[in-house]
Amino acid sequence: MANRVAIVGSGQTHHRTRRLDVNGVELIYEATQRALEDTGLTMKDIDGVIIGNMDHFEGINYVDCWSIDGSGGWGKPTLKLTTGGTTGSTLAIAGYHMVASGLFDRLLVIGWEKNSESDTTAAITTAFDPVWDRSVFAGAISGLAVEASVYMHTYGATERDAARVTVRDRRHACLNPFAHLRKEVTLEEVLSSPPLADPLKLLDMCPRTDGACAVIFASEGVAERICPRPAWILGTANRHLYTYLGDADYVGLKSLRHASRELYEKVGIREPLKEIDVMELYLPYSFAGLSWIEELGLCPPGEGPRLLWDGVTDLGGELPINPSGGVISCNPIGATGLIRCAEAALQVMGKAGERQVPDVHVALSSGFGGCWWSDLVMVGSTKPA
Amino acid sequence: MMDRIAIIGVGQTRQERNKVHETFADMVFEAVQQALEHARIGIREIDNVVTASNDFWDGRTISSMAVNDACGSYDKNISTVEGDGTFAAFYGMTRILSGAYDTTLVVAHCKGSESDAKHITNAMFDPVYLRPLGLDNISTAAMQANRYMTRYGITEEQCALVSVKNHENAYRNPNAHLPMRLTVEDVLRSRLLADPIKLLDASPVSDGACALILARESAAARYTDRPVWVRGVGYAADPYHLGDRDLADCDALVAAAKRAYGMAGIADPAEEIDLVELYDAFSYQELLWTEGLGLCGRGEGGKLAASGATRTDGSIPVNPSGGLLSAHTVTVAGLVRIAEAVLQIRGEADQRQVPAVRTAVAHGVNGPCGQSHCVWVLGA
Amino acid sequence: MAYDWLQDTEPMVYESRIQVPYSWSVGDTGSRFLTEIRDHKRILGKRCEACESVYVPPRKMCPRCFVDTGPWVEVGPSGTLVAFTRVRYASELHPGHVPPTYGIIRLDGSTTGLVHLLGEVEPNALRPEMRLEPVFREPRTGHILDIAYFRPTHR
């Protein structure tokens, strides 16, 4: 049997539009120091570092090497993972495997981003095939707009339904001191915000954010000594399905459907809506909050809007989603997936402050990116069998 | 102690100057198919995949997206290490040790022919303090060579011997890019790039892909009667700013080797290791890395090479494949070192076979002037 | 379809580029370093109070001890040559499009080396431990090349 692994602490920067006071290395240092403070550990206790972001977002090649001053990786095993938007969640999954391997006891996992330092859409566009996709594609916004158009066409969902997702996440963000956009918006404000790509408008989309997140993963036996109520990793699963955009199946998010079914099976979840207490999902835009929760099996296809309007996913509802405010309120891309995992762990540990959901035993976090890819990490209060 | 992990199959494309007919995906598909055949395993029995690539070299953010179809990861768990393949293989190994998977496919690709190495390697350097100086991999390596040779009295002739040996070895490796019969004089007289590095002290830019398949012991037995065991792995990083370290040292390599040897129970590497495949991006690096790997004392890398010990017929053959000097595929190069070590241990290295290899070391590097090193000890 | 279409296909190449503009934050620590050079031709390092290392360029944190660095300290401006190379090939990335000479220079009072350009010296005259001094550019803009290069100290 593999070693069990828990998240024992984390640190986030206060995420902002632009952090001129620090360079990228110093931003990483800030999050890392906060994670160490959170756990009472020093860098000497850390036996390895994993870090990730997207090269062309900051224009830095070999970020793992460049960031050593701030990551604490001097003299330590240091590794970089990069999978685009899923980078943060990919890092969390790696944190799990590397500690579960028995080769590490206290592993520092860092995701970061300085979106302010480049043109995000230009940078994202370089993620796609230079010969076939790049000249017509317009980054995440165009891809997501296409998905939204198909969802509306297939199920009759409306822009107003989607706006309800933004309203929820932005309301939740007011409770999270680390979130970037901490101001409520109304349905009307979302609907009347400037158009980006039909049917998406400015307030349907995530912002561009500077920020970093560091999470410490520890092995069984070590974790309990660091933290009275660690967040145990119950399971991970992911799917990175496509090479070409045109191969994707725009009705729904197949990668999330497949990954979640694998994860539920592993962990023994039969009714996710009832058995999972809170979700921190990488929903980069409003429509994802309708359609992707269907893929997670919370309701039948096309019924996402009903769950939203019924308040099921609000704080206080049956299954709160994104009590942190989610990605629509804060998106330092290379950190975003890891923030979801860190927030899910905070909920399990009971350390989520004003955004705490009562009695969380099982929490799910997700990452999204690449060519419609999905990563999942589930954490819980009880050691897995 | 960790469970036993085996490498059950390896595959590599030819490493060439310009694979203009092939996309990243084409190269990856070729390497993966070879590895599957070598391991006598089907793609459906591979339960997870780790790819390795570099977004700058590929000219593509999320460079792994190009090879999702070709690496056979459809509907499987997959991840991507950005950096040398030895590091990706390490992560691939932990995914088995974690208990989550039985068989990991690791595949790396790179095509240096598609970009301009000066631009790509300049981007390794800090944009505020270093990039404006116009630094690249060659000019920074030259400073390391200068410092190393000055501190220990290493000679240009000793460096040249490495180039002569490795290019000669490449004649026996059908996958190598640049086999050449050279004399020390040829190397010394070749065009000066940046003192003291000359053209024939430097590696070419090569295209290629390499794949390997890792399996836990119980799974390995189903596929092969010739598993190559992972006896130890270690990796570590030095600080970033070149002036923060003494470039004549390679502390990160020493630390990485110490971990790997510790895990493998190796006390006297020069005595216990039968063969080394290391990351010789420049001729002086083979000398420096043999020191870091503990094959000789500090400052004795030049003497070790001059003694003939590192030749294929010597006491500790280094890079019988021809090394990076004969084929430098960047992120692929370290994975090729592992693949070559595996072939040697299995006795399948054909003309470049070194007799009776039971324990071999493979080595990979990330970052400028060997900032981050990964060391593998493999055994029969 | 016949198999040989693969063989008689002309291999096409798509010539392109990546041109994403970046605006890197220098940060408060780096900004102080560069503005001191710009305004006062003074080179500053930062000292770690735990290990006594003095870093140039200055770091907000000591990468070895992983704590905030302590006081600013003025270093140099003269220093000692640790390692060097003369580049012999052309690159449009070289400042002024001239193949540069590089050095790692340990400025007096610093424990680390600064990578920079060397000038006013024949490559054959370069020696380890050689004494060097900075030549400042006019006008200065708050850029690492406000130090134009280091040259041998003439006594």
Add this chain to the structure above:
Amino acid sequence: MTQTSEPERLVMHSGDAQQPFRYAVGRYGSRFFMALRDEKRLLGIRCPRCRKVYVPPRQVCGPCFERMEELVEVASTGTLVAYTILRFSFLDPETGKQKPVPYGYGFIQLDGSDNAFQHFIEIRDEARIHIGARMRAVFRDTRRGTLGDIRHFEVLA
């Protein structure tokens, strides 16, 4: 470098720095472009296992992990399966300049293929553009063997 005030915080700009690339199209893609350039024909490739036809042609069927080699001609007409109209301006990473907007962008399932082909869509009459619309490729007169040899797709009259 530019600066902001209080305290002075410098920013380092990359200016017009760029990295050149020579992306290999590969045999499969090159074959597609040869047919497009020389004959205004569109080619797909069929998987021997699942029989799906993919455009553009590539060597590997991802789901089957099968090597493909059976080229098939597909139509230059098809059905719009998804689309959007870009209304915000952004930097084109291939030029470093703002991309002109608005422009239409969509996925067209070409007749005879099983996946979608991504391209610009002509948007002069937005009211006629909808999911399910029948589309056709509009070819350029001068073709060089790139995706731009198709100007865009337009709604069939």
